[in-house]
Amino acid sequence: MNSIRKHDLLLLALGIVVFAVLQGLISARIIGSFWQLNLLIIGINVIMSVSLNLINGYTGQFSLGHAGFMAVGAYVAVVLTTNFHAPFIAALVAGGLVAAFLGFLIGLPTLRLRGDYLAIATLGLGEIIRIVIMNIDYVGGAAGFKGIPHYTNFTWVFFVMLVTLFVIKNFVNSSHGRACIAIRENEIAAEAMGINTTRYKVMAFAIGAGFAGVAGGLFAHCFYIINPSSFTFMASFNYLIMVVLGGLGSITGSIAGAFVVTFVSAALASWPEFRMIIYALVLIFLMFYRPQGLFGYMEITDFKLFQRFKGGRK
Amino acid sequence: MEFTQQFVQQLINGISLGSIYALIALGYTMIYGIIKLINFAHGDIYMVGAYIGFFAVTQAHLSIVPALLISMVVTGILGMVVEKLAYKPLRHAPRISVLITAIGVSFFLEYTSMYFVSPTPRTFPAVMDNVSFHLGMFVINGQQMLILGITFVLMVLLTYIVQRTKIGKAMRAASFDTETAQLMGIDSDRVISITFGIGSALAAAGGVLVGVYYNSIDPLMGIMPGLKAFVAAVLGGIGILPGAVAGGVILGVIEALVSGFFSSTFRDAAAFAILILVLLFKPSGLFGKNTREKV
Numbered sequence: 001m002n003s004i005r006k007h008d009l010l011l012l013a014l015g016i017v018v019f020a021v022l023q024g025l026i027s028a029r030i031i032g033s034f035w036q037l038n039l040l041i042i043g044i045n046v047i048m049s050v051s052l053n054l055i056n057g058y059t060g061q062f063s064l065g066h067a068g069f070m071a072v073g074a075y076v077a078v079v080l081t082t083n084f085h086a087p088f089i090a091a092l093v094a095g096g097l098v099a100a101f102l103g104f105l106i107g108l109p110t111l112r113l114r115g116d117y118l119a120i121a122t123l124g125l126g127e128i129i130r131i132v133i134m135n136i137d138y139v140g141g142a143a144g145f146k147g148i149p150h151y152t153n154f155t156w157v158f159f160v161m162l163v164t165l166f167v168i169k170n171f172v173n174s175s176h177g178r179a180c181i182a183i184r185e186n187e188i189a190a191e192a193m194g195i196n197t198t199r200y201k202v203m204a205f206a207i208g209a210g211f212a213g214v215a216g217g218l219f220a221h222c223f224y225i226i227n228p229s230s231f232t233f234m235a236s237f238n239y240l241i242m243v244v245l246g247g248l249g250s251i252t253g254s255i256a257g258a259f260v261v262t263f264v265s266a267a268l269a270s271w272p273e274f275r276m277i278i279y280a281l282v283l284i285f286l287m288f289y290r291p292q293g294l295f296g297y298m299e300i301t302d303f304k305l306f307q308r309f310k311g312g313r314k
Numbered sequence: 315m316e317f318t319q320q321f322v323q324q325l326i327n328g329i330s331l332g333s334i335y336a337l338i339a340l341g342y343t344m345i346y347g348i349i350k351l352i353n354f355a356h357g358d359i360y361m362v363g364a365y366i367g368f369f370a371v372t373q374a375h376l377s378i379v380p381a382l383l384i385s386m387v388v389t390g391i392l393g394m395v396v397e398k399l400a401y402k403p404l405r406h407a408p409r410i411s412v413l414i415t416a417i418g419v420s421f422f423l424e425y426t427s428m429y430f431v432s433p434t435p436r437t438f439p440a441v442m443d444n445v446s447f448h449l450g451m452f453v454i455n456g457q458q459m460l461i462l463g464i465t466f467v468l469m470v471l472l473t474y475i476v477q478r479t480k481i482g483k484a485m486r487a488a489s490f491d492t493e494t495a496q497l498m499g500i501d502s503d504r505v506i507s508i509t510f511g512i513g514s515a516l517a518a519a520g521g522v523l524v525g526v527y528y529n530s531i532d533p534l535m536g537i538m539p540g541l542k543a544f545v546a547a548v549l550g551g552i553g554i555l556p557g558a559v560a561g562g563v564i565l566g567v568i569e570a571l572v573s574g575f576f577s578s579t580f581r582d583a584a585a586f587a588i589l590i591l592v593l594l595f596k597p598s599g600l601f602g603k604n605t606r607e608k609v
Contacts, residue, residue, distance in 0.1 A: 062410055109594055116352045116413055120544060121593050124586030131583040142579075237417060244414055273433075276425035283418030288403055291411045 007301070008166070015165075019158050026154060036154070038266045040222055043157035044215050045258035047164045049242040050251055051211035054168050056240070057248035058177065059204040060184030061111060062119040064236050065126025066212050071231035072129060073099040073213025074220035075139050078148045081221070088151040092160070092217040099213025100206045102129075107205035111198065123233050134228040144227035145220075152221040160218060164211050169251055171207065180204050184249075241279055245286065247293030252300040257293070322452050324574040325567060330458040330527065332566020333465035337520035338543035339550070339558040340472065341513025347489035347553035348509050350409060354416040355396060356517055357540015358423035363389040363518025364438075364531045365431060371439055378441040382464065382522050386515040393514025394507050396423075402503070420540075428533040435532035438525035461523045468519055469559060475512070476555065485509055489553060538582065542569075545589040551599025560600065 022039065025031045031039065048066065055063045073095035080091040110121050134142045171177050179200045182190040191197050220226045242261045246253025261279075268275040286293065338360055345353045363385050370381035400419050404412045446455040476482040487495040488505045496502050524539070525531045546565045550557025565585060572584045592599065 062413070110590065113593055113597070115409055116350075117548075117593055117597070119413065120352060120541075120548075121590055123541070124545075124589050128583045128586050131579065135577070135579055237421075240414075240417070273425045273429045276421050277429070280418045280420075280422035280425065284400060284415050284422070287407070287411045287415045287418070291407060 008170075011301075012162070012166075015158075015162050019155075022158075023154060035266075037222070038262060039154060040152060040157050040218075041266075042259055042262045043154075043161045044219050044222075045239070045242060045262050046161050046255050047211055047215040047218070048239045049246065049254040049258045050164060050168050051208040051215070052239050053243045053246075053248065053251065053254045054171070054180075054204050054211075055208040056243055057250070057254075058172055058184060059180040059201055060187075061201055061205065062115060063122040063205070063208075064119050064233060064240065065106075065122035065124075065129070066208070066239050067231040067233065067235035068126030068129035069099040069103055069209040069212035070216035070219065070235070071133055071228065072102055073216030074226055074231070075133055075145065075216075076213070077217030078145050078220045078226060079139060081151065082145070082148055088156070088221065092214050095217040096210045096214035099216065100210030103206040103209025104202060107202040107209075108198075111201040111205060123236070126231075126233055126236055130228050130231050133231075142228060144225050146225050148220055148224055148226065150221060150224060152218050157218055160214060164214070165251060165255075168207075168211070172251070176200065176203065181249075241283060244293055245282065247295035247297065249297045250293065250295040250299055252298070253293055253295030256295065319451055320574065321571075324570045326452060326454055326458065327574075328567030328570030329563055330461045330566070331570060332546075332563035333461055334520045334524055334527070334562075335539065335543050335546045335566050336559040336562025337465060337468065337516045337523070338539060339546040339562045340469075340555060341517045342544050343547040343550070343552055343555065343558040344485070344489075344509050344513045346547065348485070348492065348506055349401070349405075349412075351401065351412050351416060352544060353513075354413070354540070355419040355423055356513070357536035357538075357543070358420050358427075359389060359393055359396070359514045359536070360517035360521040360524075360539060361531070361533060361536035362392060362423060362427060362521070363514075364521030364525045364535065365427065365533075366518065367522030367525055368436060368438055368531055371441060378460070378522075378526065381441075382519060385518045385522050389518030389521075390511040390515035393510040393517075396514075397507055397510040402506075420537075424533055424536070431533060433533060435530045438529045438531055440529070441526055457527045461527060464519060464523060468516060472512070472516070472555070481505070481508055542582075542585045545585050545592075548589060548599055549592050551602030554599065554601045557599055557601035 022031070026036055026039075048070065052063065052066045055061050055066075073092075075095075076098045077091040077095035080086040080094055081088060086094070106122075106125055110118060110125065113121055133139060139145050172180070179190070179195045180203075182193065182195055183197050183200055187197055216231075219230075238261070242257035243254055244257070245260060246255070246257030264278070265275055268278070338356065341356055341359075342353060345351060345356070366388050367381045367385040370376045370384045371378070374381075376384070396419055400415055401412060404415060442456050442460065444456065446453050447459065474482075476485060484495070484500045484505045485508070487498065487500055488502050492502050495505075520539075521531075521536075524535070542565060543562065546561035547558050548561070549565060550559070550561030565588065568584055568588065569581050572578075573581045596602075
């Protein structure tokens, strides 16, 4: 077994310990129902921000339409569970696959655009997805889809999150991921090195969209109703804030960003204007003083403390 | 006959709405032309302009033209301050950093305004008598005449500034090539600051006119028109002033036709669909020239 596998197992064990501790706290009712719900939201936001980080951070393609894919996954999953009584896991996977396919279809033409043009085009596409959903009467239109079974619990969110982290971490560390990072660093140079840039950009976009779809499925089964207005571009901005705060190109950073942003939003829930003003100032000052985000390109496993456990790779 | 009448009526509505988009789009296009930044906060500058106009009318009891002028001046200064505080320190940062800062500035303007003026929409007082002009079977109301008139005057003024004055010449030079312009002795910081000022003043005029037209303003009113004005700027060819005007009017007309003949819920989708089609098939816009990319 090589050291990378060992490293993966170590992180998996760590994840299970964290899960056991949190589940224990929930069972012992130390974490009340308000924070329990927030734990679910944090988990879903981690999936969203890590998958967005794959597109924005690792591949360097600035997307602002992530909430649109989340909406697609959410609606596909709720239609399957509510109207067709499909098992939850099948619905989640189907939602993810449809979102990934849509990401592929959308990505193919739009990823030719660069930088801020891509940002505004993806923003527009996210809005188009939402407006189209709003006009489909089968899923409730603007009033929302009602009567969704309440399947999502902490165990589901946590393990789906672990799977997401694993897949994205291993993707980034694979040769495909290296190609994506090369595209971020310099697209023209990457192309000159023989990387099929379109293919990798679309691949990263579709994978990111797929996980956003899965997160949407989880999100939809948290409450009894979903509404197209939960998936506006403001929601996409929210995930962007998490990714930028944590660091474009750091999975640990995205997790931390999702944590901090969700926690702060929950704590400031009674003062919504202040919350947004604080977000705004954090974004501005972050760009002034630490544009790479809290973690930059670093992962938690890059720090000294963890190097000790890792061994082998010197 | 019925159809033609409705069509022309929607055309008139579309042109009025489109000239407001054009006013906002001009600011976008000027700012993008010089510092290559999508100023996400531009829509919120327009919102602030609408509020200043609102307070000038309701608190200071001014009539519409002085209120418009005050709003343009104050908002123009606000635009320059925003540029100085938020964008100038990032002049040499990667473009994505500046874009994120612009999103931050946009949030900041939206929610600080919301804190001060409360999130509830305000009713813009009627500033003029409800007159309407009948041209054969079509109707143009007073507000639409006001919008068209003021837009026309502002555009003539802007064309004069850009084409005939020294600062306009400096602006054109800086947007053509900032570094070379600097070597020729143009103070590019000053030019950028003035561009922000003029762009913001135009957006403020758009904001006040929207208040007059729709009678209602709120702190988040700038988001959608801001994005659509960007679509208009891209449609006409970003960085090109007549393009922004044409793009704004075309977008306004298409929106009016879509909401008149299909459903108003698809209005916003139409704007974004146009954006994507333009970006895919003619990214340089209707008025733009194709430039070859250099490594």
